[in-house]
Amino acid sequence: MHEYSLAIDLMESVLTAAKDNDAKIVNQISVKVGRIAHVNPVQLEFSLKSVSEGTIAENASYSFEYVDPEIKCLCGYFGKPNISETEDDSDMLEYLVSLVCPLCGKNVEVIGGTELVVDSIDID
Template sequence: MHEYSLAIGLMESILEAAADNDAKIVNQISVKVGRIAHVNPTQLEFCLKSIGEGTIAENAAYSFEYVDPEIRCSCGYFGKPGEVKDNSDMLEYLVSLVCPICGKNVEVIGGTELSVDSIDID
């Protein structure tokens, strides 16, 4: 599960930000997860809680905000691609992305992120 290695990086950022702000405890952590980032938030949260044991983030609550994909085309289009069907294979979906205006292949510029959005500390 690659969520563990992602969680290590996120927890390092969380603890570093907390230390930089002289935090005694981390209460809440908000994480942005791109819908096409290939990250399972449930598994990520489990890993974060496991890695956070014994730290000031041990009892932190987690919330996850999903970020929809965005695309850009050479024709000037910028926006959302077509909807993903629930049973769609994400790799197939990404490869098949085309501009809704001109039909050309597009550049994916959003929806792949994974980042700490905010940290509530005391």
């Protein structure tokens, strides 16, 4: 379960930011998760709660925002691929591997949708 090691890194970032801002408690943590980041938010939240035990973030709540993939092409195209909202994320990666530019038909570079970042924290 690689979510545990990701949670350790994310929590270190949260606690460092909280310390830098003289926080007494972390109330809420918002995380951006790319739809093709291969991260299960349920497992990530469980891991974050586990690694936060005994810290000022122990009772924090979590919110997760999904980030859609973005693509770019050498021809100048930049944007989101045409992906149905009902497709599950495991099918999306297979789709993106074979994705071509809607303008010129050449292969594209995936430049977004793989992120995993702490977007914001609410502290007191």
